[in-house]
């Protein structure tokens with residue numbers, strides 16, 4: 001049943017070869033813009049490294065679709081932290097899996113390893129990076145539906161003068 005879920009979009013697999021490279025490029029560009037200064041920024045860095053913004057929008061407000069699958073608004077998610085961690089690690093539908101070794105050395109959704117990787121692969125993150133990413137989302141994003149200047153700044157090392165945040169109050 002869960003395996004079926006993971007296999008929901010087999011047509012996406014062909015595109016999976018192009019996508020991580022593309023996301024990697026964008027992520028690298030973004031990371032040079034937003035240089036983290038403190039340990040607590042690790043989650044925001046993982047957000048960039050994982051290329052989450054490409055589908056979910058720069059502030060996790062939901063993606064517009066087009067080139068990339070439209071990722072839902074993470075601010076409105078009702079998932080628990082454990083569920084968020086699982087979906088980031090193991091993927092679901094058009095959501096790629098991100099954990100290094102998922103489906104090969106790390107079991108997902110109870111599928112014995114090595115098993116079929118139903119979901120396509122996104123930019124790989126370590127388990128520790130996923131942990132800090134989930135912490136970051138739980139603290140700064142989940143339930144924060146109205147994006148204030150401060151909520152935006154969380155994605156830019158707390159810099160409320162980040163140009164991308166100028167439109168928020």
Ligand code: HEC
Pocket residue numbers: 046047050051052053054055056068069070071072074076077078079084087088092093094095096098122133
């Ligand atoms: C290639 C596009 C893509 C990328 C990259 C991507 N996602 Fe997703 N994400 C999706 C789509 C599409 C869904 C909806 C999946 C479904 O339910 O079928 C989703 C679902 C989710 C959900 C579940 C939301 C809910 O309430 O059901 C979370 C949380 C999430 N993504 C977080 C992330 C994070 C964090 C990253 C970066 C590590 C990321 N995503 C990268 C496309 C993407």
